[in-house]
Amino acid sequence: xxxxxxRRVRGVGAVAIVNFxxxxxxxxxxxxxxxxPLTEQERLNICYxxxxxxxxxxxxxxxxxxxxxKEYSVTHKRDDGTGSRDPSQFYYxxxxxxxxxxxxxxxxxxxxxxxxxxxxxYINLFHNIVQIVAPQFFESGKVAIEVALHNFGSWGAIVPGxxxxxxxxxxxxxxxxxxxxxxxxxxxKEFPTHALAPKPVILRSIVEHxxxxxxxxxxxxxxxxxELVLLCEPxxxxxxxxxxxxxxxxxxVSLVAPLRFAxxxxxxxxxxxxxxxxxxxxxxxxSRVIIGxxxxxxxxxxxxxxxxIILDTDPDKTLRVLNPxxxxxxxxxxxxxxxxxxxxYLTKDKQLKKLLRxxxxxxxxxxxxxxxxxxxxxxxxxMIPLEQYISSLMPLQRTINPFRQPPLLQQFQHDAFIGTLTxxxxxxxxxxxxxxxNWKELYRKFLRSPNFELWFKNKRLEANQxxxxxxxxxxxxADIYSWKLNKHEVxxxxxxxxxxxxxxxxxxxxxxxxxxxxxxxxxxxxxxxVPTDLQSTLKPAFNL
Numbered sequence: 001x002x003x004x005x006x007r008r009v010r011g012v013g014a015v016a017i018v019n020f021x022x023x024x025x026x027x028x029x030x031x032x033x034x035x036x037p038l039t040e041q042e043r044l045n046i047c048y049x050x051x052x053x054x055x056x057x058x059x060x061x062x063x064x065x066x067x068x069x070k071e072y073s074v075t076h077k078r079d080d081g082t083g084s085r086d087p088s089q090f091y092y093x094x095x096x097x098x099x100x101x102x103x104x105x106x107x108x109x110x111x112x113x114x115x116x117x118x119x120x121x122y123i124n125l126f127h128n129i130v131q132i133v134a135p136q137f138f139e140s141g142k143v144a145i146e147v148a149l150h151n152f153g154s155w156g157a158i159v160p161g162x163x164x165x166x167x168x169x170x171x172x173x174x175x176x177x178x179x180x181x182x183x184x185x186x187x188x189k190e191f192p193t194h195a196l197a198p199k200p201v202i203l204r205s206i207v208e209h210x211x212x213x214x215x216x217x218x219x220x221x222x223x224x225x226x227e228l229v230l231l232c233e234p235x236x237x238x239x240x241x242x243x244x245x246x247x248x249x250x251x252x253v254s255l256v257a258p259l260r261f262a263x264x265x266x267x268x269x270x271x272x273x274x275x276x277x278x279x280x281x282x283x284x285x286x287s288r289v290i291i292g293x294x295x296x297x298x299x300x301x302x303x304x305x306x307x308x309i310i311l312d313t314d315p316d317k318t319l320r321v322l323n324p325x326x327x328x329x330x331x332x333x334x335x336x337x338x339x340x341x342x343x344x345y346l347t348k349d350k351q352l353k354k355l356l357r358x359x360x361x362x363x364x365x366x367x368x369x370x371x372x373x374x375x376x377x378x379x380x381x382x383m384i385p386l387e388q389y390i391s392s393l394m395p396l397q398r399t400i401n402p403f404r405q406p407p408l409l410q411q412f413q414h415d416a417f418i419g420t421l422t423x424x425x426x427x428x429x430x431x432x433x434x435x436x437x438n439w440k441e442l443y444r445k446f447l448r449s450p451n452f453e454l455w456f457k458n459k460r461l462e463a464n465q466x467x468x469x470x471x472x473x474x475x476x477x478a479d480i481y482s483w484k485l486n487k488h489e490v491x492x493x494x495x496x497x498x499x500x501x502x503x504x505x506x507x508x509x510x511x512x513x514x515x516x517x518x519x520x521x522x523x524x525x526x527x528x529x530v531p532t533d534l535q536s537t538l539k540p541a542f543n544l
Contacts, residue, residue: 012152013091013118015145017137018050020111026051032145036117039071041274042091048272050095050113052242053295062097063131064242065123065250066268069275091117094126095242096134114138120158123250124209125175129168136169144169211375212368214251217312217319222255222371223352224321224344226378227442228307229255232263232449233342234286236302238293238310238334242268245292248309252290256379262454265290271297288450299334312336345445346437381435382446385425389417390459397470402478403498406471409463412456414447469509472502476518480525489530493538496526500542 014036019029026047031038038046049066070089096114114134116126136144148169155166160179165172218225228235229252237252239245246267253261269279269291279287280301293302302308306324322337352374362370395407418440426439446452484492503519506512523542527535 012155012158013116013120015133015149016046016050016115016117018047018113018115020051030142032149041071042068045273046091046093046115046117048270049093049268050115051097051111053268053270053272053293059099059101061135062095062099062241062243063127064095064097064246064268065127066093066095066242066246067091067266068093068273069264071274091119092121092123092126093117094130096130098134098138112138122158122177125173127209128173132168132171209247209250210364210368211251211254212371213315213364214247215371216315217317218309218338219371220318220348221321221338222375223346223348223378224340224342225252226255226375227344227346228340228342229253229261229290230259230379230382230449230451231445232261232288232451233307234288234305235290235307235309236293236298236305237291238298238308240294240311240313242292242294244311244315245294248311249290249292255375256451257376259379259383259451259455262450263288263290266292268292268294271295271301296334306341308339310334310336310339344437345439345442346435378435382442385421385443386417386455389420390463394463395467400467400471400474402471402475403483403495406464406468408467409460414444417447418443465509468505469512472506472509472512472515472519475499475502476515476522478522480522484526484529489534492526492530493534496523496538496542499523499526 015032016028017030018026020026028043028047045068049068052062068091070091094116098110098112098114100110114130114137116130116133118126120126133144133148136148151166151168155164158164158177160177163174163176165174167173215222215225235252237245237248239248249265249267253265264287266273266289270276270293273279279289279291280298282304286302286305308324309319312319317336319336319338322335322339324339324341389412390409393410393412395410400407421440421443480495483495487495499519499522503516503523506515506519527538527542530538
């Protein structure tokens with residue numbers, strides 16, 4: 001039964017039903033599959049995160065999401081408090097909380113949460129799944145979960161680069177899982193809706209929320225927020241509901257796309273979380289995390305944080321930039337606003353001003369696309385000089401010797417890179433787009449950030465793999481027959497071991513049957529010139 005459950009919910013995770021009991025408090029009353037691996041501390045964290053942590057009186061249905069660290073990974077956190085950057089060391093929880101009033105309930109309320117747990121950060125996809133399955137559960141009970149799990153089992157593995165049209169409780173979901181090779185977002189026209197019955201729910205993106213409406217109160221400060229997220233500065237978001245805070249935290253993390261945000265973030269965080277003391281401690285610099293909170297206690301506990309966003313109950317009201325000293329003042333504490341000490345490196349550019357002054361009659365979907373495009377262009381503008389500098393660190397192809405170790409990408413020298421940022425180069429890349437400011441200082445700060453560290457780590461890996469593949473290609477093209485002439489037996493055996501090592505390395509670089517065939521031919525050629533008794537010893541080790 002355990003294997004059967006694991007097989008049919010692969011890639012989706014688990015479903016937990018969390019109940020609030022007047023005497024026992026929060027508890028997980030049911031979880032499918034029962035074998036889903038959770039420690040007692042993780043179960044406790046989920047119980048508290050499954051309910052709004054405020055006195056806002058969330059009547060009716062409330063949807064939001066949270067992110068928690070797996071308990072075993074806490075011991076592997078970095079010294080700077082940023083925590084693990086491996087997304088697989090976190091669970092994402094998608095919550096559908098229902099609160100209804102009734103005299104038949106203790107305290108006069110029914111409170112229960114439907115929570116979907118997964119290791120996948122596909123925010124929009126799982127929000128849609130939860131909003132389909134949870135109401136059915138509250139209406140029909142556990143049978144809805146059973147049918148949903150059966151549907152999940154028919155989906156197959158959720159893998160990047162693949163499009164899906166899948167059933168879910170009588171509906172059809174159509175979505176695409178993005179991969180690093182994707183150049184465009186999914187076009188709804190890719191799905192032949194006329195061939196599907198019922199009409200599918202088409203998700204333009206499985207990851208992003210509605211960024212435009214989420215950032216509506218902060219649109220004039222979008223450039224400053226982009227800088228804060230780019231530099232991995234700590235940010236806390238206060239709201240009256242976890243729906244608002246989780247949406248804004250997730251939108252903040254996406255500001256620097258296509259860069260991957262390197263640090264920890266918690267879309268919804270409570271005073272009961274096992275990491276509460278670490279995040280609220282005033283004895284050290286605030287951890288470089290972005291968190292969303294609703295409990296008024298955080299107003300005091302996090303008043304030392306350098307960047308604080310307090311949302312207004314009116315989502316259309318623009319927030320003003322305020323001095324953090326005002327937030328620490330007891331008379332003003334809790335006043336909506338954007339409290340920050342950050343001095344922007346870039347001035348508000350023409351493109352953003354034009355965007356904000358644009359046609360207010362445009363559909364929300366169009367506004368969302370325009371804001372995303374602006375942010376993506378801003379990040380690309382920043383990365384162009386870095387990409388060019390990385391290209392200059394690549395060894396020349398003519399320096400690759402097939403009979404020696406493959407060369408590696410040269411070291412990234414911060415000062416040397418800053419030296420490439422001439423005024424003329426910056427003007428071509430930035431000012432023609434209306435982006436002015438102290439770009440050099442922004443780059444200096446970015447080069448010391450975890451976001452740059454993660455980006456360069458991936459770039460270095462990608463470059464070294466490309467060099468290794470070029471090295472193997474040259475080895476395949478080498479004239480082994482001429483090389484073996486006048487070589488000692490020991491040298492030939494060493495070359496055999498070298499080619500075998502290159503053959504094994506090729507397996508980690510993808511599927512390359514032609515190159516594998518060439519390497520096998522080289523091995524056969526060299527085995528044919530060693531003494532017969534040595535051949536019988538070596539052949540089993542080179543039976544590829």
